[in-house]
Amino acid sequence: MTAEVQSVDIASPIDVISEPVILTYFETLNAGDFQATADLFAESGVLRPPFDEELVGREAIAQYLAAEAKGMKFQPLMATYGVLETGDTEFTITGKVQTALFGVNVAWNFVLNPDSQILSVQIKLLAGLEELLNLKPGQDKKKE
Structure with missing residues (x-):
């Protein structure tokens, strides 16, 4: 449970995350x-x-990211956070991931310990199954 939740909604991705x-x-x-x-x-x-x-573990995470995240661009757009009863801090970052073929809206749920180490990150796609199945190259780009 969160004791207090703050929300930041700023257009510049760098400014979103404090x-x-x-x-x-x-x-x-x-x-x-x-x-x-x-x-x-x-x-x-x-x-x-x-x-x-x-x-x-760090080794498994590094190997996974090297295999799966190469060439992707990650764009955080909005952040909320709160302090958990355990003293850990929970952040939810929403934004977009752009691959060579398509873009998809994503939420990252972070839990940080008091030493500012990441305890966990859960990545959720913010799209329905039908939308995911219909993704095509260039689909999210503006039509010329």
């Missing part, structure tokens, strides 16, 4: 530095991608 660890998460992902991204996690941190088994 937590340095989460900002660095997106910067390193976009730079393709997946080991640096994985190093932001606690030793037994967990990544929960949308269609795969959860990954536990």
Whole structure:
């Protein structure tokens, strides 16, 4: 349960995130530095991608990101956060992931420990099954 929730809705993705660890998460992902991204996690941190088994530990997370996130661009657009009863902080970041073929709206649910290490990230696609099945190259681009 969250005790207090704050919301920020700003057009500039960089301005959306005030937590340095989460900002660095997106910067390193976009730079393709997946080991640096994985190093932001606690030793037994967990990544929960949308269609795969959860990954536990920095090495497993780095290997997964290198295989699955290469060439993607991550655009955080809105952030909410709250402090959990455990003292950990929960952040929900919504935005977009752009692949070579399509873009999709995504939510990242982060839990950070008091040492600002990522305990977990759950990634959720914000699209219905029918929408996901109908994705085609260039579909989300403006028609000329």
